Amino acid sequence: MVREDAEVVTPQVVAVCRDRLHRFSKRPVETITLVAGMGVLGDAHAGMLVQHRSRVRRDPHQPNLRQVHLIHAELFDEARTAGHDLAPGDLGENVTTAGIDLLALPTGTLLDLGGPVVRLTGLRNPCAQINTFRPGLLKVVLARADGTPMGDPAPPTGSAGAATPGVIRKSGVMSVVERGGEVVPGAPITVTLPEGPHEPLRPV
Template sequence: MPAPHVVAVSRDETHRFSKVPVESITLVAGLGVLGDAHAGTLVQHRSRVRRDPNQPNLRQVHLLHSEVFEDARTMGYELGPGDLGENILTAGIDILGLPAGTLLDLGGPVVRLTGLRNPCSQINTFRAGLLRVVLARADGTPTDQPAPSTASPAAASTPVIRKAGVMAVVEHGGDVVPGRGIVVTLPDTPHTPLAPV
């Protein structure tokens, strides 16, 4: 496995499913990605704003492991940087297996992991059937059904595996560019597994 590193970076100033790959992004502490629609101290995700616009923004930065593109390819989908709406595409690191509170040093800028991205049916609008690449039942079989809303009681009882990346907040700002190494600092034990945010 290659050393953990940044593969690509993306942002978009409008609320669209995909983001535009760029040469670099600037992270701002407590805010997110400069010039991105999801930057802010309070929640920016449209469905969450409708529920409660005063929630803290735990989804300032979306990180995705590039290895999911291989999974997609074996299922007939070609994906590229920014296609799944991520800000930072990584390689060589099991971001889904890291605990909540993990710090990722991206070559100066530092983000703190807050939770898993909960994939929704918009993924199937982007590419029909793509949801099955990033969502599976607990036994590993893909599913075309959206995961229950994290606010619903069904979310606690429905065992699914979410593979659409992780969300983070910015602890230390600065520029992130492709090729930079990623240094992982785990939080103190006991570790709390990432849950959907």
Template sequence: MPTPRVVAVSRDATHRFSKVPAESITLVAGLGVLGDAHAGTLVQHRSRVHRDPNQPNLRQVHLIHAEVFDDARTMGYELGPGDLGENVLTADLDLLGLPTGTLLDLGGPVVRLTGLRNPCAQINAFRPGLLKVVLSRADGTPTDVPAPSTASPESATAPVIRKAGVMAVVERGGEVAPGQPITVTLPAPPHTPLAPV
């Protein structure tokens, strides 16, 4: 089985949907990606800031698996690094199947998984119909209907599968660059599946 690895890294100092690919990014413990609009100890995503600006930032680093780009291609969408707003593009790692609290060593820097990215309508604004690539019903049928807000009661019971990556906080800082291996350390059982954050 291939070794999980970093395929690409991206960041953006402004609040836009996509991020700009970079040769490397610097992770800062407790803050996120240096120079990225979503770095901070408190929540930085605008919709969440609007609801409660004092909540902790559980979305410091966005990771997505490159295999979702393959799925997108089969559905007629060409995507590149940073297009879906991710900071770290991975390969050969089932990010969505990992439990909450999993530690990922990205070749030195370490992040702790906090939850799933909740796909929103901005994905369809980026590319019309793209939401169906990263959101499907539990029976496997794709959907263009945005997932319930993570602030809504429906988010806990909605029969949807979110495939837009995972969110993490930085436990140990350092440089991350394409090609670095990823080492997975699972938390002590019982394991809690990732949920939208």
């Protein structure tokens, strides 16, 4: 049952960020330009082939499934209750959203960000850099299925343990650009689910 006085948040873009350099955090900007098959124009992680440095070292010829990183702003509220004040871009996302449960969406979901469209490819895998950025923050973004926090980094993406059931990764979702264009704060988000059967998002 939904309470009549419960606040209804229309799915929307809260903030957009980019950075030309490979840094942990990205800078909030007034607008970002998505380029189909590439990512965010002027961002270090844009490209048809993998751009994340650890993955480039393993195999530079992999397709880039992490062109656009999205995080739900509700995670910031959860972090705040644990004593961590976060702002858009702090965790390296390109798009901060509100009013949508990104983590519950299936692989292949299309998100229309006010014109530009991205397709979800998987989950961001939290790494030890999160604790380097803010000590103790890893416990907020990585938890067991029962909701209790985990203190150790998740297994590396691509490893046998990366898809371990019972681990909840909250540090956002990854996507590729299907249709380019400008994305601005306040833009509505429209969700289109893929045809079933649906596959849950897994680390990429």
